[in-house]
Amino acid sequence: MSTILFTHIRQLVNTREDSPLLKGAALANLPCIQEAFLLVEDGVIAEYGAMHDLELLVPQLPREVADAAGSMVLPAWCDSHTHLVFARSREEEFVCKLKGMSYAEIAAQGGGILHSAGVLNDYTEDTLFTLAWARLQELSALGTGAIEIKSGYGLTVDGELKMLRVIKRLKERSNLQIRATFLGAHAYPERYKDDHAAYLDLIIHEMLPIIGREKLADYIDVFCEEGFFSPEEMEIVCTAGMQYGLRPKLHVNQLNSIGGIRSGLRMNALSLDHLETLTENDIADLSFAAAQPGAPVCTLLPTAAFFLRMPYQPARALIDAGTAIALASDFNPGSSPSGNMNFVVSLSCIGMKLLPEEAINAATLNGAHAMGAGDLVGSITVGKKANLIFTRPVPSLAWLPYAFGTNCISRVMINGEWVSR
Amino acid sequence: MSTILFTHIRQLVNTREDSPLLKGAALANLPCIQEAFLLVEDGVIAEYGAMHDLELLVPQLPREVADAAGSMVLPAWCDSHTHLVFARSREEEFVCKLKGMSYAEIAAQGGGILHSAGVLNDYTEDTLFTLAWARLQELSALGTGAIEIKSGYGLTVDGELKMLRVIKRLKERSNLQIRATFLGAHAYPERYKDDHAAYLDLIIHEMLPIIGREKLADYIDVFCEEGFFSPEEMEIVCTAGMQYGLRPKLHVNQLNSIGGIRSGLRMNALSLDHLETLTENDIADLSFAAAQPGAPVCTLLPTAAFFLRMPYQPARALIDAGTAIALASDFNPGSSPSGNMNFVVSLSCIGMKLLPEEAINAATLNGAHAMGAGDLVGSITVGKKANLIFTRPVPSLAWLPYAFGTNCISRVMINGEWVSR
Numbered sequence: 001m002s003t004i005l006f007t008h009i010r011q012l013v014n015t016r017e018d019s020p021l022l023k024g025a026a027l028a029n030l031p032c033i034q035e036a037f038l039l040v041e042d043g044v045i046a047e048y049g050a051m052h053d054l055e056l057l058v059p060q061l062p063r064e065v066a067d068a069a070g071s072m073v074l075p076a077w078c079d080s081h082t083h084l085v086f087a088r089s090r091e092e093e094f095v096c097k098l099k100g101m102s103y104a105e106i107a108a109q110g111g112g113i114l115h116s117a118g119v120l121n122d123y124t125e126d127t128l129f130t131l132a133w134a135r136l137q138e139l140s141a142l143g144t145g146a147i148e149i150k151s152g153y154g155l156t157v158d159g160e161l162k163m164l165r166v167i168k169r170l171k172e173r174s175n176l177q178i179r180a181t182f183l184g185a186h187a188y189p190e191r192y193k194d195d196h197a198a199y200l201d202l203i204i205h206e207m208l209p210i211i212g213r214e215k216l217a218d219y220i221d222v223f224c225e226e227g228f229f230s231p232e233e234m235e236i237v238c239t240a241g242m243q244y245g246l247r248p249k250l251h252v253n254q255l256n257s258i259g260g261i262r263s264g265l266r267m268n269a270l271s272l273d274h275l276e277t278l279t280e281n282d283i284a285d286l287s288f289a290a291a292q293p294g295a296p297v298c299t300l301l302p303t304a305a306f307f308l309r310m311p312y313q314p315a316r317a318l319i320d321a322g323t324a325i326a327l328a329s330d331f332n333p334g335s336s337p338s339g340n341m342n343f344v345v346s347l348s349c350i351g352m353k354l355l356p357e358e359a360i361n362a363a364t365l366n367g368a369h370a371m372g373a374g375d376l377v378g379s380i381t382v383g384k385k386a387n388l389i390f391t392r393p394v395p396s397l398a399w400l401p402y403a404f405g406t407n408c409i410s411r412v413m414i415n416g417e418w419v420s421r
Numbered sequence: 422m423s424t425i426l427f428t429h430i431r432q433l434v435n436t437r438e439d440s441p442l443l444k445g446a447a448l449a450n451l452p453c454i455q456e457a458f459l460l461v462e463d464g465v466i467a468e469y470g471a472m473h474d475l476e477l478l479v480p481q482l483p484r485e486v487a488d489a490a491g492s493m494v495l496p497a498w499c500d501s502h503t504h505l506v507f508a509r510s511r512e513e514e515f516v517c518k519l520k521g522m523s524y525a526e527i528a529a530q531g532g533g534i535l536h537s538a539g540v541l542n543d544y545t546e547d548t549l550f551t552l553a554w555a556r557l558q559e560l561s562a563l564g565t566g567a568i569e570i571k572s573g574y575g576l577t578v579d580g581e582l583k584m585l586r587v588i589k590r591l592k593e594r595s596n597l598q599i600r601a602t603f604l605g606a607h608a609y610p611e612r613y614k615d616d617h618a619a620y621l622d623l624i625i626h627e628m629l630p631i632i633g634r635e636k637l638a639d640y641i642d643v644f645c646e647e648g649f650f651s652p653e654e655m656e657i658v659c660t661a662g663m664q665y666g667l668r669p670k671l672h673v674n675q676l677n678s679i680g681g682i683r684s685g686l687r688m689n690a691l692s693l694d695h696l697e698t699l700t701e702n703d704i705a706d707l708s709f710a711a712a713q714p715g716a717p718v719c720t721l722l723p724t725a726a727f728f729l730r731m732p733y734q735p736a737r738a739l740i741d742a743g744t745a746i747a748l749a750s751d752f753n754p755g756s757s758p759s760g761n762m763n764f765v766v767s768l769s770c771i772g773m774k775l776l777p778e779e780a781i782n783a784a785t786l787n788g789a790h791a792m793g794a795g796d797l798v799g800s801i802t803v804g805k806k807a808n809l810i811f812t813r814p815v816p817s818l819a820w821l822p823y824a825f826g827t828n829c830i831s832r833v834m835i836n837g838e839w840v841s842r
Contacts, residue, residue, distance in 0.1 A: 089816050091823035098774050138827070307771060307825070338826025350728060353519050395510050402512035404728070405759025406559070407828070 002416065003041045003062040006073065011397065012036035012048060013074040014364055015380040021297065021369045022361050023290055024322035030357035032397070038073060040386040043175075043416030048380055068390060071410060072397065074360065076145025076387035077341035078177075078367030078378050081249075081273050081299050081328035084139075084149045085132045085166050087119040090333040113187040116153040116333060120163070128166045135331075136174055139339045140419045143412050145176055145387030146378070147339075148249070148328075148371040150221055152183030157206045160184045164216035175415040177385065179371045181249055182207070182217035185229050185237045200233060204240040212244030218372065219270065220246035224260035231263035238267050249370075253277045254304075265289045265296065271326070271370040273299040275313050283314075287321035297370035298323045300362075301330035302347045308335055315352035326366040327359065342400070342408065349401040356398045386416040423837065424462045424483040427494065432818065433457035433469060434495040435785055436801040442718065442790045443782050444711050445743035451778035453818070459494060461807040464596075464837030469801055489811060492831060493818065495781065497566025497808035498762035499598075499788030499799050502670075502694050502720050502749035505560075505570045506553045506587050508540040511754040534608040537574040537754060541584070549587045556752075557595055560760045561840045564833050566597055566808030567799070568760075569670070569749075569792040571642055573604030578627045581605045585637035596836040598806065600792045602670055603628070603638035606650050606658045621654060625661040633665030639793065640691065641667035645681035652684035659688050670791075674698045675725075686710045686717065692747070692791040694720040696734050704735075708742035718791035719744045721783070722751035723768045729756055736773035747787040748780065763821070763829065770822040777819045807837040 012033045020026070037054045039047040039062070049057050093111045097103075106112060120128070132149075139147065149167045154160035160182070167180040184203045192199035211217050220241030222234040229237070238248045247270050252260030254274035261282045264272050272286070275298055289295050300313040318325050327348050331339030345363050348354045354362065368378025377385050390411040394400065400408050412419040433454045441447070458475050460468040460483070470478050514532045518524075527533060541549070553570075560568065570588045575581035581603070588601040605624045613620035632638050641662030643655040650658070659669045668691050673681030675695035682703045685693050693707070696719055710716050721734040739746050748769050752760030766784050769775045775783065789799025798806050811832040815821065821829050833840040 089820060089823065091817055091819040094770075094823045095776065095819050098770060098776055303826070309771070337824050340826030343826045349515075349519060350730070355516065355519055396512055398512040398516050399510060402510065402515045403758050405563075405724070405761030405764045 004064040004066060005058065005062050006038045006066050006068040008051060008067050008069040009036040009038060009073045010070055011072040012038060012380055013072055015048060019365060019374050019379055019381060021324045022366050023324040024319055027319060027358045027361050028355055030361055040416050043386050045380060045382055045384050045386050047382060070393035072391040074389040075364045075379050076389050076412060077143050077363050078146040079144050079329050079339065079341050080148045080326055080367045080370035081301060081330055082147055082149055082339060083152065083332035084135055085128055085163050086116055086153055086333050087123045089337060112334060114190065117155045120153040121156060121159045125162050125166055129169050132166055132170060136170060140176060140414055141412060141421050142340050142342060143389040143409050144341050145414050146368060146371065146373055147176055148179040148181055150181040150183040152186030155186065155189045160207050161210060164211060168216055175417060177373050177377050179218045180216065181219040181221045182211055182246060183221040185222040187223060187228055196233060200236055203237055208240055208244055217246055219249040221249050221251055223251045225254060226256050226258055231259040235263055253282065257282055261285055268294060269296050270372060271297040271299045274301060276305055276310055278314060283317055283321050286323050290323040295324060297326045297366060299326045299328050299370050301328055302351050303338055303344055304330040304336040306347055312351045315354055324366055325362050326370040327362040328367060346401040346404040350404060356401050359401055386413055388413040425485040425487060426479065426483050427459045427487050427489045429472060429488050429490045430457040430459060430494045431491055432493040433459060433801055434493060436469060440786060440795050440800055440802060442745045443787050444745040445740055448740060448779045448782050449776055451782055461837050464807050466801060466803055466805050466807050468803060491814035493812040495810045496785045496800050497810050497833060497835065498564050498784050499567040500565050500750050500762050501569045501747055501788045501791035502722060502751055503568055503570055503760060504573065504753035505556055506549055506584050507537055507574055507754050508544045510758060533755060535611060538576045541574040542577060542580045546583050546586055550590050553587055553591060557591060561597060561835055562833060562842050563761050563763060564810040564830050565762050566835050567789060567792065567794055568597055569600040569602055571602040571604040573607030576607065576610045581628050582631060585632060589637055596838060598794050598798050600639045601637060602640040602642045603632055603667060604642040606643040608644060608649055617654060621657055624658055629661055629665055638667055640670040642670050642672060644672045646675060647677045647679055652680040656684055674703065678703055682706055689715060690717050691793060692718040692720045695722060697726055697731055699735060704738055704742050707744045711744040716745060718747045718787060720747045720749050720791050722749055723772050724759055724765055725751040725757040727768055727772065733772045736775055745787055746783050747791040748784040749788060767822040767825040771825060777822050780822060807834055809834040
C-alpha cells in the first residue's frame with residue numbers, strides 16, 4: 001500500500017464531505033481549509049483536515065511525509081467537453097478567417113468539420129492514438145485529471161468506430177478518468193447532404209449496434225444547429241442511442257436557438273453544452289429544469305467563443321436562473337485549439353465575469369458531474385481519486401485567474417501518481 | 422571566444438540584412454529561411470543562412486555544433502511597454518470589478534494606480550529589485566529578450582527615484598536589453614489633486630534633475646487621459662524631460678481622444694502607446710506622420726483591452742493607414758497582469774485580426790524600434806544580439822498564435838546564454 005501525507009498545505013481547495021451538483025448561488029461557495037494536511041492512500045484521498053487536527057485524524061504518520069509549504073492544492077480540472085482525438089490542426093483555416101474568408105467559403109474549400117473527417121479517415125488507429133496520447137500528457141501536466149472525449153470526425157462507420165476505439169485505448173492506458181461520447185451526428189457527410197434519413201439510418205443501424213455491443217461509448221451527442229441536425233433529428237439519434245444505455249450530452253444553441261434545449265430537457269440530457277445563443281424562453285426552460293431532480297449541467301465553453309470572436313455565454317444570467325454551470329475547453333482543431341483548463345478558468349472570469357470561486361467549482365465538481373464522475377473526482381473528498389493540482393507559491397486563490405498568462409502549476413498528481421512535465 | 426553553430430533549423434524567422442521600421446503593408450513581410458543554420462559568437466549572431474550554403478558561409482565548423490532539428494528559431498520578443506517594477510499584485514481589485522464595482526469606486530477605496538504607489542513607497546529598493554528580478558526571469562523564459570520598464574508607482578521624489586534605481590540595477594545585472602522610462606506623470610497624487618502645477622513643479626525641478634544627472638532614464642512617458650494629464654500638461658513635462666535627453670514615449674488615447682496624439686507627434690515621440698480610442702482625425706494624423714522621417718511607432722497592448730473588456734485597438738485600420746505598429750504586454754498589476762508576449766502575439770491575431778507574420782514582426786523588430794533598440798535586437802541579423810526563441814516541434818508558424826493555450830517554447834537564448842526554465 002503506497003501512502004503519502006502532505007503537510008502544511010497553504011490552502012486546500014474545494015473540501016467537501018459530499019458532492020452535490022452546484023446550482024445558482026451555491027456555485028460561489030468554495031469550501032477551503034487554510035494550513036491543511038492531505039493523506040493519499042493507494043491513489044485515493046484517505047483523509048484531510050486542518051494541520052491542528054493532524055494528530056487527531058492521522059494518529060500514526062506514514063513513512064512518506066511531504067511538506068507542501070507554499071502550495072495551494074486543488075482538485076484537478078474536470079474537462080467535460082473535448083474533441084481530443086483528431087488527425088491534425090487547422091491553423092491554415094484560422095489564417096483564412098483572419099484574411100476575411102467566411103465559414104461557408106472555408107467549408108466550400110473543404111475546411112471545417114468535414115475537413116477533419118476527411119483527414120482522420122486516412123489515419124490509422126495507432127497514429128490517432130499516438131497523437132491523442134501526446135495531447136493527453138500535455139493536458140494532464142496542465143492539471144486536467146478527468147476528460148470527456150467525443151468521436152465525430154469519422155462520419156463513416158469505420159471512422160467513428162476507429163475514434164471510439166482510440167478513446168477506449170486511452171481509457172485503458174491512462175490513469176485519468178475518461179468518458180467517451182459518440183458524436184456520429186456531428187455533421188452530415190457530403191454524400192448524405194440531401195439524404196439525411198440515410199445518414200440517420202447509418203448511425204442507428206450500422207454504428208450504434210456495434211458501439212453498444214463493444215461498449216465503446218458512455219454518452220451520445222448531437223450537433224444541433226441550423227444546417228446540421230434539427231431537434232427532431234437529434235431526438236431520433238438520441239432515442240436510438242438511449243436504447244444502448246447512452247445518455248445524451250448535447251451540443252445546442254451555439255449559433256442559433258432552434259429548440260435544442262427543450263428537446264434535450266425532454267430527453268433528460270446529462271448536460272447541455274455551448275449555450276452562446278439563448279432566448280429568454282431558453283433561460284426560463286433551463287431555470288425550470290434546474291429546480292427538478294436530475295437537472296442538466298449547462299456546460300460553457302468560453303475559449304470557443306474567444307477563438308471565434310463571439311459574445312461569451314451568459315454565465316451570470318444562467319447562475320441567476322439557478323442552473324448548474326460547468327466549464328470545459330471544447331478542445332478541437334477548428335474552434336478551440338487549446339485544452340488548457342487554467343486559461344478556461346481565467347477566461348471565464350475575465351470574459352464571463354465568474355468569480356474565481358465560481359470558476360473553480362464549475363471546472364472541478366460541476367465538470368465532474370457533467371461527465372458522470374461526480375462521485376469519483378472534482379473535489380477534495382475522502383474516497384475520491386487523488387487527482388490534485390499543487391500550485392507554485394501564489395499570493396491568493398484569485399491570483400490564479402487574474403494572472404492569465406502565467407502557468408501557476410508546480411506539480412500535478414493523478415490517481416496518486418505524479419505527472420511528469 | 423564562445424561559438425556555437427545551430428544546424429538543421431526547420432525555419433529561421435525574421436532574417437534580415439537591415440532593420441527597417443515596418444510600416445503598413447511591409448508588416449506582413451516576414452523573411453524566413455527553411456532548413457537553416459545559425460552561428461552565434463560571443464553572444465552575437467555571426468552568420469546565418471540555408472543549410473546548403475553552410476560550407477560556403479562557415480568553411481571551418483566550430484567545436485560546438487548543435488542540431489536544432491524540429492525547432493523554429495525566432496528573434497526573442499521585444500516588449501516595449503511594461504510596468505515590471507511594482508510592489509504587489511492587485512487581484513482583489515479584479516474581484517471587486519467582477520462584482521460590479523466601478524473604477525471610480527475602487528479608486529475611492531484606495532485602489533488603482535495610487536494604491537500601487539502607496540504600497541510601493543513602503544517597500545525597500547532591495548525588495549522591489551528582488552520581486553522585479555523574479556518577474557524578469559519568468560518573462561525571459563517565456564521568450565522576452567528586450568524590455569522597456571516604466572517608473573510611475575512612486576509619484577514622490579523618493580519613490581520615483583527608487584523605481585528607476587531598481588530598473589538601473591536590473592539593467593546592470595540582466596543580460597536582457599532593458600530601457601527605462603520615467604513616468605512620474607502617471608497620476609496626480611491625492612495631495613496634488615487640486616494643485617497640478619505643484620506636482621508638475623515637483624517632476625520638473627525635483628525629479629528630472631536627479632534623473633538626468635544619474636542617467637536613470639532613457640525615455641519619458643506621460644499618462645495623457647481625462648482625469649489624469651492633459652495634452653498641455655504632457656507637453657510641459659516632456660519639454661522638461663527632453664532637456665535631459667529623454668525622448669517621449671507616451672500613453673495616449675486609451676480611454677478618450679483629447680489631443681494626445683497631435684501633441685505627441687509635435688514632440689517627435691518615439692512611440693504612441695495604447696490607442697484603443699481613435700477618431701478618424703487621429704488616424705489621419707498618424708497616417709500623415711507615418712510617411713515622414715522619424716515616424717512614431719504605434720504600440721498596441723491587446724492584453725490590456727482583453728483584461729479590461731474593452732474593444733481591441735483598431736490594428737487593421739492603423740496598418741491600412743500606413744503606420745508602424747508594435748505589440749507590447751503593458752505588464753502591470755492593474756490592467757494587464759501578464760507579461761507573456763506569446764499570448765500577446767496570439768491575442769493580437771485572435772482579437773485584432775493581425776496575420777501571424779504581422780504579429781511576429783510587431784512583437785520583434787517593430788517592438789525593438791519602439792524602445793530604441795532596433796539596431797541591437799528584433800531580427801536575425803548579423804551583429805545583433807543572439808536573443809533567440811527555439812520552439813518545440815510545431816506544425817507551422819501560424820500554429821504559434823493559433824494554439825493560444827500552449828507554451829510552444831523549447832528553449833530561450835539571451836545574449837548567447839541559455840535561459841534556465
